[in-house]
Amino acid sequence: MAKRFSAEKYVAGILAGDRVMxxxxxxxxxxxxxxxxxxxxEVISQVLPHAGNSVRIGITGVPGVGKSTFIEAFGIYLIxxxxxxxxxxxxxxTSQRSGGSILGDKTRMDTLATNPQAFIRPSPAGKSLGGVTRSTRESIILCEAAGFDTIFVETVGVGQSETxxxxxxDFFLLLMLAGAGDELQGIKRGIMEMADAIAITKADGTNADKAKMARAEYQNALHLYPKAASGWLPQVSTCSALQQTGLDTIWQTMTDYLQLTHSNGFFEQKRHSQNLQWMYEAIRxxxxxxxxxxxxxxxxxPGIAAQVKEGQKSAFAAASELLGLV
Amino acid sequence: MAKRFSAEKYVAGILAGDRVMxxxxxxxxxxxxxxxxxxxxEVISQVLPHAGNSVRIGITGVPGVGKSTFIEAFGIYLIxxxxxxxxxxxxxxTSQRSGGSILGDKTRMDTLATNPQAFIRPSPAGKSLGGVTRSTRESIILCEAAGFDTIFVETVGVGQSETxxxxxxDFFLLLMLAGAGDELQGIKRGIMEMADAIAITKADGTNADKAKMARAEYQNALHLYPKAASGWLPQVSTCSALQQTGLDTIWQTMTDYLQLTHSNGFFEQKRHSQNLQWMYEAIRxxxxxxxxxxxxxxxxxPGIAAQVKEGQKSAFAAASELLGLV
Structure with missing residues (x-):
């Protein structure tokens, strides 16, 4: 890397909101x-007391849903x-999997990228999921300490990374296209149940009616789900990044969610348990x-795994054997 | 425990189908x-070549759904x-959580328990989830080696155990009650998406129409889900253990599933990856x-965890600190 400073210099820069630092x-x-x-x-330990004062929002959706365009429009709206x-x-x-919709393709977020109130950071290339999630989580802390009060964590809705x-x-937003057919198949099972809100994108032009119908359909489906621990019933809305419509409704939904979970204690409780979860995960x-x-x-x-796979050796016998080697 | 024999004696007994052994x-x-x-x-290693020739069926549902009654009726039908x-x-x-619907309460499965073609084994008391899942998985192997060609693994649809x-x-059956209201709230989020089939129970008497409506509702909702890796579209049906109706439909669904997944290779592939998964899990x-x-x-x-929880120490700093102790 380019240049290293002392921990104190990083910390001072971050707390002063210096984007380069x-x-x-x-x-x-x-x-x-x-x-x-x-x-x-060391840097993280020192900025930690200044972190946490933000709303952390996860945003996901399959390639083609218009994620970058949505993030740009919604981001500008929030700012x-x-x-x-x-x-x-x-x-x-694995950036080859993203179909080009990820932030690496920065040109898609021109307006946001050059806005002084926004900070955009693509995922590091060539890292494992464990590595990326760890650095993203620590980046959240750094961004919060630098004064960012709203954090988007973007992911492509096709893999393990959503979990x-x-x-x-704090809040998980799923972007969907109208039409419950083929488009859906790219979404991994289980992701819909994680969503605190679903936004049907591209609800404009000839697509507007289809989006409205999809909205009703999903809202119905979500009623069938078991109630979330937060006491929150996930909301479905439509939006158009092109026409800048529906963004206020999505923000209102988030505000409602925050108000509910702050008042019933779920927000703090979830943050606490997330902290612990990350510690145990890091230990593992x-x-x-x-x-x-x-x-x-x-x-x-490799040899033992092959035997286990084919059912020639029991999983537990193999595990004992391997554990005995260390 | 009562009496221990040599591994050979256990193995010979099991392969001869001796239920006591x-x-x-x-x-x-x-x-x-x-x-x-x-x-x-040692016993498991020796019987392993004789295991695997069964259909393994997971059955879950919240207390009150009539799980024991269903298992008894469906079991007798299969036999x-x-x-x-x-x-x-x-x-x-944690058997206190089950509300009495678990197998420990054997009297609920009188007919099945005394049938020579059935073998019923409750969960061991006082064991952790890890311990129970391990012993259940190994028990499946033992039962298969003893000649049982159909294995039900029952669980209460309220916790982590469903995963x-x-x-x-091989196949995951979710039992549900008609009425998408309060009854659902006991089911943990994510369980519905695991189901290969949903059976609406107690579809008899005045409940029959409600069950039919629930069936259509759930089948619709399942269409909204992303397609499963197996290529299978989960099916919803109704049944009555009391009137012994719908059991053949459920079995037909299972047969269809097995035919599809055997022919497209998913069945074997899933078994292989489950074997490996258990090895890695046992290592962990x-x-x-x-x-x-x-x-x-x-x-x-305890002290470090408390600091992490409150956000006074970063998860990763805490993990390094603890890992350094060993």
Whole structure:
């Protein structure tokens, strides 16, 4: 990486809202170098008391749903109408899978990218899901400390990453296209049940009626779901990034959600349990990393796994055998 | 436990279909004693080549849905009409939660319990979910080796155990009551999306029309879900254990599913990936058990966890700190 400063310099820069220092601190968090990681942890520990004062919003949808266009329009709305400071982070461990809709393709968010009240950070390339979720979560803390009060965490609605995002945000927004047919099949099962709100995008022109029908259909379907622990009933609305319509309704839904969950204690409780969840997750990752990098495990795992897969060796016998090597 | 035999004696008994030996081998699998566990692993390794030839069916539903009554009626139907040999296992780590609907209350399955073609085994009391799922999975292997060609794994649709069951069965059946209101709220979010079929129970008498309507409603909702990896579209039907109706439809659905997934390779592929999943899961459990039993970790975890929860310490800093103790 370019240049390293002392932890104090990073911290001072971040707390002063210096975007360049924020950006460099995130690069530190994303680095695989041990020395960078140590420095990153020091920075995070120091800014931690200044973090947490934001609304963390997960946004997902399959490629083609118009995610970038939505984020740009909704972001500008939040900055201009609601006077927010917005950071947009992306989770996308395998960028070839994203079909070009991810933030790496920055040109899609021209207006937002050049707005002084917005900070956009694409996902680091070539990282595992574990690596990306870890650095994204730490980037949230850094952005909050730098004064951003609204954080978008974007992900592509086709893989495991939604669960990771769901575990780090306060509110989960699913973008959908009208027409419950083929478009849906790209969405992974289980994602719909995570949504606190669904927004039917591209509700304009000849598509407007279809979007309205889809809205009613999804709202009905969501009524069939078991009630969420938050006490919140997920809302469905339509919007058009093109015509800038429906954005206020989505923001109102979020505001309603926040009001409900702040008043019933769910918001704080969820943040607390997310914090703990990440600690246990980090412990698990640390233990597994250490185990699977052990020389003998590396050598014997493939052969043993093949036997387990074919049912020639029981899963538990194989596990004991491998655990015995370390 | 009562009496221990040599591994060979257990194996010979199980392969001969001796129910007493099968029962004792399961007790061995459930035992926490190290010596029992070693013997159990030997037995499992030896019967493993004779296992796998069954259909593994997960059955879940909230208390009050009539799960025991359904299992009894459907079990008798399979034995009498389809000439099956049926083993019924239960996953229920915290039996006080079950509201009495779990197999421990054997009297509810009188007819099945005394049928020579059925084998019923309640969940071991006082075990953690990890312990129960492990012993259930190994019990499936033992039952298959003993000649049972149909395995039910029962669970109460309110907790984490459904995910564990879903990961060990070929087909997942969700029992539901008519009326999409309050009854649903006991079902955990995400369970509906796991179902390969939903059966609306108690579709008899004055309830029959309501059940029919619920059937149409759920079938509609399921169409909105993304398509499953199996290529299967989950089916909804109604049934009455009381009037013995709809059981043949449910079995036909299962047969259709098996035919599809055998022909497109999904069945075998799923079994293979389940085997591997259990190995990695067992490794994870082994690593975490070792870690969390470490004296210094035990002493320092509560204080550190409290700081993480309140946002005073970052999750990753805490994890490094704790990992450094071992």
């Amino acid at each position: 924020l950006s460099r601190a995130i690069t530190l968090v994303e680095s695989k170098l041990h020395s960078d990681q140590e420095l990153a942890q 201009q109408q609601q006077k927010k400071k917005l950071a947009v982070l992306a989770i996308d461990p 990771a995002v769901h575990a780090m945000v 990752q640390g233990l597994e990393e250490h185990f699977y990098q052990h020389q003998q495990v590396k050598e014997q795992l | 099968l029962s004792r081998a399961i007790t061995l699998v459930e035992s926490k004693l190290h010596s029992d566990q070693e013997l159990a692993q 009498q009409q389809q000439k099956k040999k049926l083993a019924v296992l239960a996953i229920d780590p 564990a069951v879903h990961a060990m069965v 459990q082994g690593l975490e058990e070792h870690f969390y039993q470490h004296q210094q970790v035990k002493e320092q975890l």
